[in-house]
Amino acid sequence: xxxxxxxxxxxxxxxxxxxxxxxxxxxxxxxxxxxxxxxxxxxxxxxxxxxxxxxxxxxxxxxxxxxxxxxxxxxxxxxxxxxxxxxxxxxxxxxxxxxxxxxxxxxxxxxxxxxxxxxxxxxxxxxxxxxxxxxxxxxxxxxxxxxxxxxxxxxxxxxxxxxxxxxxxxxxxxxxxxxxxxxxxxxxxxxxxxxxxxxxxxxxxxxxxxxxxxxxxxxxxxxxxxxxxxxxxxxxxxxxxxxxxxxxxxxxxxxxxxxxxxxxxxxxxxxxxxxxxxxxxxxxxxxxxxxxxxxxxxxxxxxxxxxxxxxxxxxxxxxxxxxxxxxxxxxxxxxxxxxxxxxxxxxxxxxxxxxxxxxxxxxxxxx
Ligand SMILES: [Zn+2]
Numbered sequence: 001x002x003x004x005x006x007x008x009x010x011x012x013x014x015x016x017x018x019x020x021x022x023x024x025x026x027x028x029x030x031x032x033x034x035x036x037x038x039x040x041x042x043x044x045x046x047x048x049x050x051x052x053x054x055x056x057x058x059x060x061x062x063x064x065x066x067x068x069x070x071x072x073x074x075x076x077x078x079x080x081x082x083x084x085x086x087x088x089x090x091x092x093x094x095x096x097x098x099x100x101x102x103x104x105x106x107x108x109x110x111x112x113x114x115x116x117x118x119x120x121x122x123x124x125x126x127x128x129x130x131x132x133x134x135x136x137x138x139x140x141x142x143x144x145x146x147x148x149x150x151x152x153x154x155x156x157x158x159x160x161x162x163x164x165x166x167x168x169x170x171x172x173x174x175x176x177x178x179x180x181x182x183x184x185x186x187x188x189x190x191x192x193x194x195x196x197x198x199x200x201x202x203x204x205x206x207x208x209x210x211x212x213x214x215x216x217x218x219x220x221x222x223x224x225x226x227x228x229x230x231x232x233x234x235x236x237x238x239x240x241x242x243x244x245x246x247x248x249x250x251x252x253x254x255x256x257x258x259x260x261x262x263x264x265x266x267x268x269x270x271x272x273x274x275x276x277x278x279x280x281x282x283x284x285x286x287x288x289x290x291x292x293x294x295x296x297x298x299x300x301x302x303x304x305x306x307x308x309x310x311x312x313x314x315x316x317x318x319x320x321x322x323x324x325x326x327x328x329x330x331x332x333x334x335x336x337x338x339x340x341x342x343x344x345x346x347x348x349x350x351x352x353x354x355x356x357x358x359x360x361x362x363x364x365x366x367x
Contacts, residue, residue, distance in 0.1 A: 062130055064123050069130035072102075079144055091122070091129055098144070104129060108300065111143060114286045115300035119253040138250045142275035143282050152276040152315065152357035157199045157226035158350060159219045161308060162186035164232075166209025171235035173324045178233045179207060181333055185231045185321060188343035196347060201226070216311035227280060227353075228316035229346065230308050233333055234323045241326040242297030245285040246318040247277040248310060249303040256304035268310040276315035276357070283353035284317055288345035295332060295341075296322065319346075 060071035081093040089104040101110040107118040120132035162182040164170030170178030248270040254260040
């Protein structure tokens, strides 16, 4: 855990046991905790009620395999969950607006039915259940309290990276290439964002090859606050399907599907936005799922150290919009209604994310 990472204000200091004022003074978890997750996930309208104050009873922590773990009871009281239910290995935390489901021994967390993949499994010890401090600080907290993300920054610019292109077609199937589907999606997204008053920077607008480093360099020429969305389509075994959204692994978390190695401890450029990254991923993944309904499966929000996520100096996500290798999804991906639904979900998400990190909505009349 990086002491210098100031982006996770309250919770980080609380976990370190440092006497930071807000926690000593019985924090008003109030509107943010509850309303904002619903904003990000787009399931519920924002509410303005103030919740009762909670007292800080301190964080109960244990060490497992050298890592810090925090008791689920502490999570319950800090985030104002009103109910904690354990049935066998299943754990459910809930209040009026948020339902969080966990499994002891598992690394999936469902928040309002959107799937997040934890970096470390949930553990039981004695009568208690514990989640890693990493997952609490780098995932749960920025999702529940995006308004606490200090360096999210107001933004009007969206950088769209249509993956692959030119000599690199990406995934292919008998009816199309990923590079082509990615650019189609990018152009749709651009059009909708411009109509909402956003500025859009396209990494590519034609079937042209750019290396991953060139994409990073182009994105980093944008000096104003911006967000970065990389668009891809998946390929895998014949039965694999669904959408997934990747954000950069925080330091100390491995690249998706790989064992932890020494270099995973190094901080990458994109790690300056760890909290914003997961908040943006939450908004985007949740909104696209909502738009697609039964036409997709939720593969979850995952951590990876892809080049673009590592190098881009803006909050960044990489979205995989379905499997070209799946017979049904291959047709969906080529379907205009499906493409329109994905793009519309992304725009919902970007508007909500911008609002959730505490900024006024973009004016549709002033680009
Ligand atoms: Zn790709």
